[in-house]
Amino acid sequence: MKALIPAAGHGTRFLPVTRVIPKEMLPVGAKPAIQLIAEEALAAGAEEVVIVISPDKDIIRRYFEGDSGLAPHIRWACQTEQLGLGHAVLQGADILAGEKEPVLVLLGDALVSGRAPSADMVAISRQTDGASVVGLEEVPVEKVSRYGIVKGAPYGIAAVDHAFDGRVWKLDDMVEKPSPESAPSRMAIAGRYLLDPAIFRFLACQKPGHGGEIQLTDAIRNLMSQKNVYGYRYPGRRHDIGNPAGYRETLEAFAC
Numbered sequence: 001m002k003a004l005i006p007a008a009g010h011g012t013r014f015l016p017v018t019r020v021i022p023k024e025m026l027p028v029g030a031k032p033a034i035q036l037i038a039e040e041a042l043a044a045g046a047e048e049v050v051i052v053i054s055p056d057k058d059i060i061r062r063y064f065e066g067d068s069g070l071a072p073h074i075r076w077a078c079q080t081e082q083l084g085l086g087h088a089v090l091q092g093a094d095i096l097a098g099e100k101e102p103v104l105v106l107l108g109d110a111l112v113s114g115r116a117p118s119a120d121m122v123a124i125s126r127q128t129d130g131a132s133v134v135g136l137e138e139v140p141v142e143k144v145s146r147y148g149i150v151k152g153a154p155y156g157i158a159a160v161d162h163a164f165d166g167r168v169w170k171l172d173d174m175v176e177k178p179s180p181e182s183a184p185s186r187m188a189i190a191g192r193y194l195l196d197p198a199i200f201r202f203l204a205c206q207k208p209g210h211g212g213e214i215q216l217t218d219a220i221r222n223l224m225s226q227k228n229v230y231g232y233r234y235p236g237r238r239h240d241i242g243n244p245a246g247y248r249e250t251l252e253a254f255a256c
């Protein structure tokens with residue numbers, strides 16, 4: 001299995017520090033956040049992690065090629081124009097589009113404290129014939145307009161591990177940043193995806209969506225017309241290091 005971490009975004013919610021330090025490089029303990037994310041991918045069984053950076057975030061590459069200890073597992077892709085998350089993932093197509101197994105995508109600014117979701121998502125995919133699985137989190141109705149929101153129903157898998165009981169959904173639709181009135185649920189896509197490699201075909205012809213950006217959610221919605229997609233409401237807590245308040249909360253959670 002292979003993984004991809006998009007880390008080429010502008011980081012405007014954490015200016016001015018992100019002018020010189022990418023948010024993905026902010027320290028959590030003695031390691032930059034993105035190293036913890038890469039380690040989550042490797043622990044879930046990824047042999048290789050493709051990190052997507054922009055030309056002005058080369059400090060991330062220098063870090064991994066230096067002291068991280070992870071250099072043999074990391075490959076690089078570049079996003080020169082910040083056209084959105086879907087576009088960032090598409091930059092990994094040369095390396096990943098020919099994969100047989102689903103590709104794990106972990107957002108470079110999303111850390112999860114507690115039980116790591118990626119390994120569970122791999123286990124759920126194996127029990128659903130290699131289907132795609134997206135990580136989910138329940139959010140208050142006033143926050144649905146910040147996330148991709150899914151429509152679906154609870155799905156019983158014959159789980160060996162009872163940690164999955166009541167946490168898996170079969171999905172039939174998803175919409176990026178809906179208004180509270182139009183949101184199909186309060187289940188938000190939360191920083192982790194395990195995607196059938198066919199996603200790269202859909203991304204390659206994906207038109208800009210919400211905010212004029214090429215949205216990963218729109219491409220997964222199209223993927224759903226051909227392949228099953230499941231959701232996993234994971235038990236860990238997601239932290240967004242992409243803004244000062246979220247970063248402070250991350251440090252508190254990881255200090256414990």
Ligand code: UTP
Nearest residue numbers: 006007008009010011012013082084088108109
């Ligand atoms: P965000 O949605 O937080 O966007 O990206 P952003 O542009 O980095 O941050 P703000 O909104 O300006 O503060 C989620 C993840 O996807 C990456 C980011 O680096 C982050 O890890 N991303 C986002 C890209 O790689 N390219 C993009 O065009 C957008």
